[in-house]
Amino acid sequence: MVYGWPIAGFFTLIVGLSMAEICSSFPTSGGLYYWSAKLSGYYWGPFASWLTGWFNIVGQWAVTASVDYSLAQLIQVIILLSTGGKNGGGYEASKYIVICFHGGILFIHAILNSLPITFLSFFGQLAAAWNIVGVFVLMILIPTVATEKASAKFVFTNFNTDNGDGINNKVYIFVLGLLMSQYTLTGYDASAHMTEETKNADMNGPKGIISAIGISIVVGWGYILGMTFAVTNIPYLLSGDNDAGGYAIAEVFYQAFKSRYGNGVGGIICLGVVSVAIFFCGMSSVTSNSRMAYAFSRDGAMPFSSLWHKVNKHEVPINAVWLSAFISFCMALTSLGSTVAFQAMVSIATIGLYIAYALPILFRVTLARKTFVPGPFNLGRYGILVGWVAVLWVAVISVLFSLPVEYPITKDTLNYTPVAVGGLLILTVSSWIISARHWFKGPITNVEI
Template sequence: MHIYRALSNFAFSFANISVMVGVTTVYNTGLRYGGPVSMTLGWLVVALFNGCVALSMAEICSAYPTSGGLYYWSAKLAGKKWASLASWVTGWFNVVGQWATIASVDFSLAQLLQVIILLSTGGANGGGYMASKYIVLAIYAAILILHGIINSLPIQWLSLFGHVGAIWNAAGIFVLVILIPAVAKERASFEFVFTHLNTDNGTGIHDKVYTLAVGWLVSQYSLFGYDISAHMVEETKHADRSGPNGIITSVVLATVFGWIYLLALTSVVTDIPYLLSPGNDAGGYAIAQALYTAFHRRYGSGVGGIACLGVVAVAVFLCGVASVTSNSRTAYAFSRDRAMPLSRVWCRVNKHEVPINVVWLGVAVAFVMALTSLGSQVAFQAMISIATLGMYISYALPVFFRVTTGRRSFVPGPFHLGKYGVVVGWAGVVWVTTVTVLFSLPVAYPVDNKETFNYTPVAVGGVLLFSVGAWVLHARFWFQGAITNVDAHY
């Protein structure tokens, strides 16, 4: 299985983060809550603290290179007394967060494809085809099945998809960053891009700080997913170096590329109310409308804008492949340590050493999660917050144990932060705690119906209640924590 080099590890991580996906698919949220300033300057704030989380994870990954990753680290760092509980809770937050990630990425792709079809057939105001929520769900199911099939292929093929994903993201951003501002006849001013605060959001929230904080979701959602480097290390040579290098390199490049891409998109945002209006040609999909309008004004046709959306759609598809890969490796390792129901089924691998059963488990769970879209679109939009918070909580838990109970016993690997390790770790933990509170607050007032209720704290609290409750009532009697041998030679 040791066929991956450091480049493969980085490629999967960069493709899984896929800032083109995150920025484009949740841009509406940032535009509505705070507008340009919440995204352009907010990106830098989020990137700074996210970097602290990533550096701490890279340090721990270098010390404990195993596909169990986060939940294994918690077990090693929490101390003997709390090892099993720490491992259990971290693992479940990571697995559920990854299931939500698959759901959010693939459903975002289904929605994007629906918008591409709408604009290609004349737009909402020109008789274009607007797919029903059932058709969108069917498209989503087809995407999930394709991702399941790809992840059932031999590891060599997955490595190829990882490389293609990294190249496509880098090349796609490069092309779009040059093309979009060049095509636009009307561009936003420098002052607008970096200082304009949108408080006219129709949500009943008027406090500027509150609005800015909610808008940070764009940046926070766009910059997670680098834990795949940890989950893939058992398929990597020199894991104690390639793992942390994959985390750091992918985060740095994603931060830089993502910010430049965000600036390019925001440069063509000149009329926020119109872009967010459900009555525009793209049905309220802000970036799709902005690109379509820019090309239409320049060339009399919006085909170029649709082509740009196609570039993004391919990136989203490749990100979905990497998301399923990451989840399958995590869930495989978790079941290998007997932490999941029917663990013997999920930890099986086929003749190509692919954990095929758990691949399709992730696909099935992600589909069930998306069924919420039939009842309430707002409920499904909470999936983005759930994915973000579930993942970051699972990132922060081993870092927390590193700077508290594991501070004295931690034996660093080849990559380490030296005397700054504890300070950087605490900065990351405090940041994750802060955004967990922020993203659990109401996103509309008054909160009096299912369309204004924020389902995020219910879902995140549900995972916490389930994991701790299952531990108290059942798992504490038999779960011994991660059993992977990290002393193996990679």
């Protein structure tokens, strides 16, 4: 975690810089799939647009499902700790209660996203302030309160080889640890999807992408370091027999206050701060989802397109908002049948989304290498180099995140990421060959500039 975050952050910034350059040239709500269409030329444009668009929108739905489901799980842990913890007879909600929490959270997010854009703008600014202030408070407070602190040697050199997953190789553990960082550093394409509702979009869109990544790298690394100095016994934090039922970060917060003050109330309050931050994250995710669904259906790419690209009197694509919330809820329903199935579904959130990020960048450095017209924000002569590094990084993480995360490999421990992402690829390409190639012509030009 400690080294993986800045490494993943650096390469994510490379991806973001390439996306920002393209966004400056094409500031539209369609974002990635519109870029792919324009950068691929007349012949390849429709297929490139179709492929990018479906990877992008399904990846976004998976992100929303995973973010809001993780909040539902955190609420369950807060209730557990507030009622005495697992070892004190606390109430542990069933998976059915957790899915009800998830549905309720999505419902609230859909309502908030049905409000005029001025309200969303206010909540967005509040979310930014809450995240930054909250992170600084927690990264200082938790290590300060904890009576047992880790040494610098532990924080910067220790690998948890006693993990019960049959993985003892330090390099392999480090590679798997990149997943957390890369999963967290997603969603910055939201700035592109909001450009049609943004002033000076050809500069502010790119600024949004880069600043989102840059601030996350710096502040997030500080948070990780602060938390890691409060960690001493990793196997216990991951044990299902601790007070938080194996929810590691909750146990860190709870034990830090319990060890000093005799109770973990302060830790529960800190978890509340985190839950509000996740709530805002899910809200913004639904915003991005709905704008992508609106733009994609505006170009006729989705079933019942005429329904999803309608806007209300406040110019909010309200049908697309509720569609996004509903599909994200349906994705989380897989958790009731199988944790493995849910994890496979959520894996699309990272790999699927990054493939959608990489496709327009790939087209920019290949098919459009000589024809790309940069906007006000551009990388100059370094654009091609930065683009290739971004594409290669996505290729590398796509392989790394398909590796097994537990041994021995059984049907319950197999990493189903290749199955989920491969299934999405097969469905997308098949639908193109069978049907879409006959009628989908790519983004519809509404206004000639």
